[in-house]
Amino acid sequence: MKIDELDVRIVELFSEDAGIGVLAASRLLGVARATVQSRLDKLRAAGVVQGMAPTLNPANFGYPVMAIVSIEIVQGMGHVPVGTALREIPEIVEMYTVSGDHDVMVRVVARSNDDLQRVLDSVSSASAVNRTRSVVVLQTHFQNRVLPLFAHVGGAAERNAE
Known part of the structure; x- marks a missing residue:
């Protein structure tokens, strides 16, 4: 599946605030609500995004x-x-x-x-x-650290397109 910079920005937004909502995300990103929704649907269908559940500590x-x-x-x-x-x-x-x-x-x-x-x-x-x-x-430095990898893949797609 191709991941681009917009996919990365959408996932970053929802990772920071899972309750942001599609409309608010579309306004922050400056794209249509339908674009955000279709991107999320595509990422979920591909199994890239597996949920929007709260992260428990x-x-x-x-x-x-x-x-x-x-x-x-x-x-x-x-x-x-x-x-x-x-x-x-x-x-x-x-x-x-x-x-x-x-x-x-x-x-x-x-x-x-x-x-x-x-x-x-x-x-x-x-x-x-x-x-x-x-x-x-003794100390957790980071865990479940997948977002930087996802951003790297999305950035690589952009660089390869140039």
């Missing part, structure tokens, strides 16, 4: 501790049973199957270090989990 509603946990699963079980079991733990906010020494990586949040221990015990008790290793995140 667990630290701001009582979960300031974060850890990255690597999980080795029981051989022969596959990743589906571990995914099913871990989905039941609400403090697990991301899960990835990975290559390398471990089979799964998860990002977990907790209310405190003691609460983190409880969450890790829940992870370890899943029948498909053989072993875990965890590291506590």
